[in-house]
Every structure is written in structure tokens, then in C-alpha cells.
Amino acid sequence: MFCAIRLELELPYASSLKDKRQTLRSLKDRLRRRNVSVVECDNHDFWQRATLELAVAAVSRGAAEEKREEVRRMLLNYEDLAILEWCEEFVKL
Numbered sequence: 001m002f003c004a005i006r007l008e009l010e011l012p013y014a015s016s017l018k019d020k021r022q023t024l025r026s027l028k029d030r031l032r033r034r035n036v037s038v039v040e041c042d043n044h045d046f047w048q049r050a051t052l053e054l055a056v057a058a059v060s061r062g063a064a065e066e067k068r069e070e071v072r073r074m075l076l077n078y079e080d081l082a083i084l085e086w087c088e089e090f091v092k093l
Contacts, residue, residue, distance in 0.1 A: 001091070017045075023081065
């Protein structure tokens with residue numbers, strides 16, 4: 001089972017593309033330490049916007065939902081960003 005998540009993020013404290021990249025690099029590192037694959041897929045040229053796609057793999061739907069909730073809690077507590085949109089899909093391979 002795997003969960004694909006697409007996020008639209010606002011980075012209200014970013015005042016340049018460099019600030020945005022630093023924030024996203026930190027976020028990606030934290031996610032990868034939790035075994036979550038992440039890629040920036042849109043809004044590359046906007047300072048205060050980012051679109052990320054995440055992939056969470058697990059042995060069961062319950063485990064995937066648990067990991068997804070862990071990711072959601074981490075993102076909600078991340079002070080440098082706001083989640084504007086959260087789309088997810090569970091896929092059984």
C-alpha cells in the first residue's frame with residue numbers, strides 16, 4: 001500500500017528564492033528522515049509558494065494512514081509554512 005500526497009504550501013516568511021530553498025531543504029530533510037519520498041513539482045519561481053508531492057509506502061492501509069498522520073502533524077507544527085491544499089490518494093499495488 002502506498003499513499004501519494006500533493007501539497008500546496010505558503011511560505012509567508014520567505015523574502016527571496018534563497019529563503020524558499022532553505023526552508024524547503026530543511027523540510028525535505030525532515031521528511032526523508034521519516035522515510036517519506038518528496039519532490040518539489042510546481043511553483044518553482046514563486047518565493048512564497050511551493051507545491052510538493054510526497055510518497056509514503058507501507059505494508060498495510062492502516063500503517064500508511066498512521067505514517068500519513070505523522071507527516072500531517074509534523075507539517076502542521078512547522079512554523080515556516082502554511083498548508084493551503086492537501087490532496088491524497090491511497091494506492092494498493
